[in-house]
Amino acid sequence: MAELTALESLIEMGFPSGRAEKALALTGNQGIEAAMDWMLELVAQKQREREEREEREALERERQRRRQGQELSAARQRLQEDEMRRAAEERRREKAEELAARQRVREKIERDKAERAKKYGGSVASRPSPPAPEPGPVPSSPSQEPPTKREYDQCRIQVRLPDGTSLTQTFRAREQLAAVRLYVELHRGEEPGGGHDPVQLLSGFPRRAFSEADMERPLQELGMKTLWHMLSARCPSPTLLKGQEP
DSSP: OHHHHHHHHHHHTTOOHHHHHHHHHHTTSOOHHHHHHHHHHHHHHHHHHHHHHHHHHHHHHHHHHHHHHHHHHHHHHHHHHHHHHHHHHHHHHHHHHHHHHHHHHHHHHHHHHHHHHHHHTSOOOOOOOOOOOOOOOOOSOGGGOOOOOOOOSEEEEEEEOTTSOEEEEEEETTSBHHHHHHHHHHHTTOOTTSSSOOOEEEETTTTEEOOTTGGGSBTGGGTOOSSBOOEEEESSSEEEEEOOOO
C-alpha cells in the first residue's frame, strides 16, 4: 500500500507514471524522496549530455567554417597567381610582338634602301659631317663652366599629316632618318618603294631639307639628340612633325 501511495504521490507531483515506477523500482522502494532524487539526477544528466552534444556540434560547425574559409582563401590565392601568370604571359607576348614589329620595320628599311639604290643607280654617298667648331676662350673662373646639353638615347617625334591627323612614335637616337620616313609612309597606307614619291622631311628651325644621303644617317648625327624634336614633312604636300625639348 505504501508503494501505491508513493507512486500516486509522484504522479500527482507531475512525474510520468512510467518514469515514477522505474524510479521506485531502481531505488529499492525507499520512498518518494529517493525516487525524486533519481529522476532529477536523470534529468540533469540528460541536460548535461544535451549541452555537451550542442557544444560538440558548435565546435564542428566552427571547424567547418574555418576549413571553408581556408579553402576560399586558397582558391583566391590560386586565382591571383593565375591572373599574375596570365599577365606575365601577356607582357611576354606583347614584347615579342614589339620585337617582331621592329624587325619588320628594319627589314622594310633595308628593302627600301635597296630599291632606292636600284632606282638612283647605286647607294647614296653619306654627307660629310660638318667641321668641328673651334674651341672658344677658356673662362677665367673654373666654377662658371657652361652647362652641357643632355643627350638622350631616344627621340619622340610627332607627325602631323595633311589631313590634320597626327602620328607619334619613339625612335632610337641611332636609328636612321629613313626609319622616320618609312614610318610615315607605312601609316599613310603606302607601300615603300611603290608608285608614290618618297616622303621628304625638313627641319623647322633652322630650316633644312634632308636629302637622300641624310636618310642613311642616324638621328643623333642630324642634331636630334633631345627627348623631343620638331620637324616638318612633305608627303609630297607639307605635313608637320613636331615635339618639344624637355
